[in-house]
Amino acid sequence: MAQNIESRWQQWWDEQGTYIQPNPGETGFDGSKPKYYCLDMFPYPSGAGLHVGHPEGYTATDILCRYKRMRGFNVLHPMGWDAFGLPAEQYAIQTGVHPEVTTKTAIDNFRRQLKRFGFCYDWSRELGTIDPDYYKWTQWIFLQIYHSWFDPDADGGKGKARPINDLIRDFVEGKRKVKLNPHAVEYTGAGDLPDGTDAGPWESLDTETRKAVVDSYRLAYLSQQVVNWCPKLGTALANEEVHDGKSERGGFPVLRKPLRQWMFRITAYADRLLDGLTDLDWPGSTKTQQAEWIGRSEGAEIGFPIVLGGELDMGETLRVFTTRPDTIYGATYMVVAPEHGLVEMAMEFAGGETDGDKIKEYVAWASGRSDVERQENKEKTGVFLGIHVRNPVTEELIPVWTADYVMMGYGTGAIMAVPGQDQRDWDFAKAFDLPIVRTVQPPEDFEGEAYTGDGPAINSDMLNGLHIEEAKAKMIAWLTKHKLGAKRVNFKLRDWLFSRQRYWGEPFPIVFDEFGNHHGVSEDSLPVKLPPLTDYQPVESDTPKPLLAKAREWVHTTAGQAGVDGMHPDSKVTRETNTMPGWAGSCWYYLRYCDHKNSEKLIGDAAQDYWMGEDGVDLYIGGNEHAVLHLLYARFWHMVLYDLGIVKSTEPYRKLFHQGMITSHAFQRADKSLVPIDEVENLGTDGKPSYVEIATEQPVERIVAKMSKSLKNVVNPDDVIAEYGADTFRLYEMYMGPLEASKPWNTRDIIGLHRLIQKIWRLCVDETTGELKFADSADDAVEKQLHRMIAKVGDDIEKLNFNTAIAAMFEFVNVAKALTKDQMDRFVRVIGPFTPHVAEELWHKLGNETSVAVADWPSFDEAMLIDEEIEIPIQVMGKLRSKLHVARDTDVKTLEAMALADEKIRALIDGKTVRKVVVVPGRLVNIVAN
Template identity: 50%
Template sequence: MSDARKPFPFRDFEPKWQQRWEDEKTFRTPGPGDADFDATKPKYYVLDMFPYPSGAGLHVGHPEGYTATDIIGRYKRMNGFNVLHPMGYDSFGLPAEQYAIKTGQHPAITTASNIENFRRQLKSLGFGYDWDREIATTDPEYVRWTQWIFLQLYGSYYCEETCKAKPVAELEAKGWTREEIDEVRLAYVANTPVWWSPDLGTVLANEEVEEWKSKGHTVERRPLRQWMLRITKYAQRLIDELDTLDWPDGIKMLQKNWIGRSEGAEVDFTIGGRAVTVFTTRPDTLFGATYMVLAPEHPFVPEITTAEQKDAVEAYQKAISSKSDMDRGDLNKDKSGVFTGAYATNPVSGEQIPVWIADYVMMGYGTGAIMAVPAHDERDFEFAQKFSLPVTQVVQPTDDSDWQGYTAYGTAVNSGFLDGLPTAEAKSKMIDWLESDGKGKRRVQFKLRDWLFSRQRYWGEPFPIIWKDGHHHAISESELPLLAPPLDDYKPSGSPEPILTKATAWVELPDGSIRETNTMPQWAGSCWYYLRYCDPGNKERFISNAAEDYWTGEKPGMVDLYVGGTEHAVLHLLYARFWHKVLFDLGHVRTPEPFQKLVNQGLILGEDGQKMSKSRGNVVNPDDVVSEYGADSLRLYEMFMGPLEQVKPWQMKGVEGVSRFLARVWRVAFEETEDGGIRTSPKIQDVPCTNKELLRVVHETIKKVGEDIEKLSFNTAISQMMICTNAFTQADVVPLKEFTRFLTVLDPFAPHLAEEINARLGGTTMLSETTWPAYDESALVRSEIELVVQVNGKLRDRLMVSKDIDEEGAKAAAFASSRVSEHLEGKTIRKIVFIPGKIFNIVAN
């Protein structure tokens, strides 16, 4: 085999080290209650975002984050930390159920097979996970505690006085009725418009609609009875407490924008004697409201629509019923709408303004009605232009901007008692007027909606709820976990009835009560898995107090480093933070946040520069790379491609490049014998290092790699190790002690190769179990420096000279260089400019 294809015998030793790590449980993490637990050790909790075990297995984009966390986990372990670095699977989900529908095979069988393949692939890359802590959201014991946490939400309400969740038992003690309590529970039932897919047999989240429609599935809007979680009560805390976290500013902004806090006013317009409330952040522009727009699904639409407009309105409602919120909210799409025939009264001007319906107004946001101020709102202006509606200026720009479509602050004009006021004052005065006149009030509003928590699928956690006498009730905690029964038929009926309704013997209980047949969404299990990793075998509690205390530490968030893709920047992180805050309020955990530091790794694109996908045919399977170049080459290349957070294209030539680097490390230690065997290189000698330059490079490498790991700058750490390897290659003698230090530094990046070389050179302790080497400050001092020699300002040579060299010494060295002297022949030296330690410039003509 050629050098490029097999530069070192990775196939011989990578499986061996993986097996040894597993057999000896090298990366097992002792915790409170374990005999070998040392509570005095500092903790470091490093976590990968929960993978979904798809049938396709891993592609090379997945190991990027996993390799980063593995490197820092190994490094922290070497520095004396008790490192928690676990792995598990977000194993409920629609794909497994769809496969069951096609084949009749129980989703549990599909899921187990997928998990087995994921586990094999992860182990083949040598990741230092504590496999004793492995969990899956589908494990019955895990389901038990997911359902238990739901019951905590069900049994709680949000106390407005303390701004915290409290048990509803407090309200019962105050004499609240069952109906009153149900109105404030954090987990409640509501009839709400949802995206329903008849052929998938389930409700979809807004974010899932486009994905499944693109796969050919039917999706339609319809009202259904659903379980909801009152996340909106936590909106302000979810914004405010971001400030305590070490997260990228961009991710914080995405969360804040998703929550969408707005300050303004609720204003009451009247349509035929009926009050219609709108929310506006710009009450100062009320005099410019020249028409009103309702969401097509607004409940008032049938009542206010005139007979002449009835057919047009109903046709429009039907036409937009299958559009997703994302499509309807697209600012660039062509505006559409229909006049209802009704008119509303502007509460400040008294003018009658036309009422339209349009798809850019949605019931899911605000009140489902807006006042349209086309002079100072881009969408309203485009709508008014298309339908020839009036445009009235009410804000004068502060500069020479055109007032039409001007949305910034300015001065009120054509606005009655507001005229001449700057926007901020005009807003405040208008709200005061609305409140005093009983036509509106101050309001803080959030774009965030309550969390739709129901699915009609089979493959999800059943709700621990029964229905009796028209009311929902929690089942006893002793009945948990409540598992879904096996079914002969997983096919959806096409109606909104959940698949579990087919299991009549399971649904209908002897006392006449019936079980809730909706299931929880896949998000449920991924909301709290980081807690279960801390104490996965606990049968008495979802996490023990001792484990929670130790793994939490002193920071606001439990997890010290959380690494994953930006696709989870909003929903998963928002949902997990919400659940954690509820558990914190109820005293079940002692930190207000789950994840202290967050890093998003960049996407790895295919070699064609496109996102990897089976449809594009550009997916690279890590199994193929490991087979061809070894696990260490894959790990190293993933880290060497560029900064962790950067989007990067995959290049097989790059894998070849890092493979050649690892081969150079191997060849520093070994050489081939004539019969094809391997022997230790005669350069490796167990002697003190007398080569000061080599010693300096080794200790610079120890220092820089350690600092770069702490900064997650893995690519620059690898560059430094390449410099060090070059120094070893050029040296006549490679002292074993210094080379072992280098191998220890390389170990978190390429653990198989480092361990194999160390063992062959006589090492008796695994590098994974040794201490990170300390660097010697005195060894970092350079005895020589590079002196740039110029002739008439042009570079002619670079000379290594003593760092203390004076001008005479520099002159002697420069004139001794043939590269310099050839440019001085026949010329007279006019001047010499010497900058110690940097430049020696000769001026001659």
């Protein structure tokens, strides 16, 4: 029956366009209503179809949106597809089927499955990141970023993105000193002046230098980056995909190789990304994760003069960043990253204390290690460079080592090692027998090694006795005064590597001329369409070659064809062959939903003003696995677009909520290894289970585990819907527990929710005639319970407490045996958001012609929520001893008197002294007596 009713109404909603939400200016739009923009994280349409985790968040937003609509909001609730990405491409490599074919099949399947849940998406706004009409604007945004620079002085020192032409104009007009961007990480390194060098007047520079200067400011820039290159797979790999120098997939060797890559200067926004978190209504843990990822730390940059052979002053300094300048007296050695310029310099001057071969060997070895491996706190490795620096404070000579636990990407790629106050330095010092000097006095009972806590400074001359914060301040002041260092803020956040050597992604709207200079294509030549390929095999090569290089005709074109302004149309150009990473399309999709058919603009003004308002998306629900990457990247794009005046809200997502993971059961052997569920049998009863692995007859323990193919504990929503219907499925997932909690799937429990729907049905419908049945008159108890349910359900929906809302429905149908027509009318409205199909069926049986989805939410009477007579527990010494039945508003004195007069209580306190009587009116009485 469920199948029949559900598919009938789903079809009707489609035909009626029940859930289509018009935009401002369109027919049917009611501008007097407030807006509610409720967004789900759109799915990656995999070939496997939906799993039971998808509909959890989607059902929650569906209920909320239906409720908000009934409460008089215009609701924007769209759905789309995050469809570029690796799995479709991997599949293409194996089968030769174009990723577009497999992806579109997967999308059709996902759409079919989602519609089967009866979700109230406005499908007219559906979009996919692979649609050329969509990625046209992804490319357009890239161009905006490419044509921008970050002016750190703008906006009162907060800094903002400005058009790159503003910068060029400043250079031409002499308003700004022409120099390389001092904040550009790709140009910093040992020996560079921290402030950049004045390049002289603009007109004195040749074209090439001018271009280099301008490019160093772009928010999207090309840079040599050391990546994990796997020749066999023909692509760069993420750190997480490399283990022991081999690729996780296939076990092929991985090299550290510099690659010319597109980068986003997200580091320029570090402070704003951090500060912006404060006002967001996001889970605290997510904010913390982003803040830690950004990793702001205050400290000092200090220059240590480099000394060769113990006396020859090089006239250069080794710059280090440290968060603990107060510990400089305890710096007993220095460490530079193996990629640091000083290592190469050491090898040039090999001889004496410098063992060039050993250094060379070490650097080669370190280059094969991923960042993750290098940061693992295992065995310390390193080589003495034979170079010393002079401690600027103590004037003592300190040896310089290279070791891979120092990263080139963090700070300056060099540290002053203070083993007394840093455990990694301590371990290293122990391993290589280097001196350890404590500069902070640990507490007397301290038994650890490095001491990182606070305490008075020792062995530190002018700092002695000062605590960390004072000592830091004093040292920074001293260094600044003597021009040996300065206060500096450092971030863990790195610039965002935006190139992939893959096929299935957005092409860059960039071409290179014959001299290798890059040019953005003009806006009217967008989209740069992804060319079809027939061969998706990675190019096996030592020199990284992106897959798109195979589309030779597409790659080699002319400026006219590609649409490059300011070049002769016949000039030969080659297209950028890297593609954008999967994050690109998901960085801004929430904007496009507002106005997805707009061919003139990314988003029209009226649509943006109404739907995004000042705070952006009202509620964004998705998994917390996106806590950092997607949610940080999207905020970054939004901020750039804000600076350029394209969007008007400062943040994309006002309120964020993470639904918990739906887990499953699995079985665990004594050694903690897992057993698939079909290899276990229950020899006990349901009440007292006793699980045994069939093959070994050994007992196993039932535990909660992630759903996975190998454990055979994956649940397919299609099967559940086929058996119980979508309404039951929706209720079950919402009744499992709090939305944010991770909860185990338990098929056996579904029946209870199925019974609820049947009880609802039987409460309203006479099963013999199929007609509605009504009570002659309203029962007081039922009427009261109805008011309570309306209040409770509405309140719970607002708080996303769907499990207790459903419990309130259970309580109602357990009380109500018959409803009047008026009661039924209200009841059906309340269940509408949860079980839209059954509700719609009953709603129409009640004689309505329009959908229950557009009905008003019923009101309730506050007075009905309050009991006139209540039960008050009486405690003696905090233990429940008796109860009073009293009028709700009985005052304190009366309650106290009644409690003390209670027979049971009198017996208990007989012979004791009543010390105190605590009375909470309407709550309880507690008697303290002894």
